[in-house]
Amino acid sequence: MGLFNRGELPTEVTAKWSDLKFPELTGLQRVRDLWHQKDLDGYDTQFSAKIPRRGGVMLRLWPK
Numbered sequence: 001m002g003l004f005n006r007g008e009l010p011t012e013v014t015a016k017w018s019d020l021k022f023p024e025l026t027g028l029q030r031v032r033d034l035w036h037q038k039d040l041d042g043y044d045t046q047f048s049a050k051i052p053r054r055g056g057v058m059l060r061l062w063p064k
Contacts, residue, residue, distance in 0.1 A: 001015060001020070001047075001058075001059045001060075001061060002056060002057070002058050002059070003015060003047075003049060003051060003056060003057050003059070004051070004055070004056035005051035005052065005053060005054065005055055005056065006054065007053060007054075008053050008054075009053055010050060010051065010052050010053055011050070011051060012048055012049070012050045012051070013048065013049055013051050014046055014047070014048040015046060015047050015048075016045060016046040017029070017045055017046060018045070024063070025061065027044065027063065027064075028042045028043070028044050028063070028064040029042060029043050029044075029047075029061045029062065029063060029064060030042055030061070030062050030063070030064045031043055031047055031059055031060070031061055032059065032060040033057060033058070033059060034058040034059065034060055035057065035058050042064045047059065047061075
């Protein structure tokens with residue numbers, strides 16, 4: 001999943017599993033930041049990240 005900030009100011013971006021319309025995204029998910037090559041804590045219903053201006057994050061999600 002990619003989250004991007006196309007604006008001129010840093011902002012927090014949230015992706016809710018229910019908004020993504022993937023039936024396999026229910027409950028606790030493991031999240032990996034692919035660009036920083038770091039596993040992040042498990043997330044239950046959504047993921048949020050503060051993204052710098054014109055920046056982005058690329059994530060991998062899978063059930064925990």
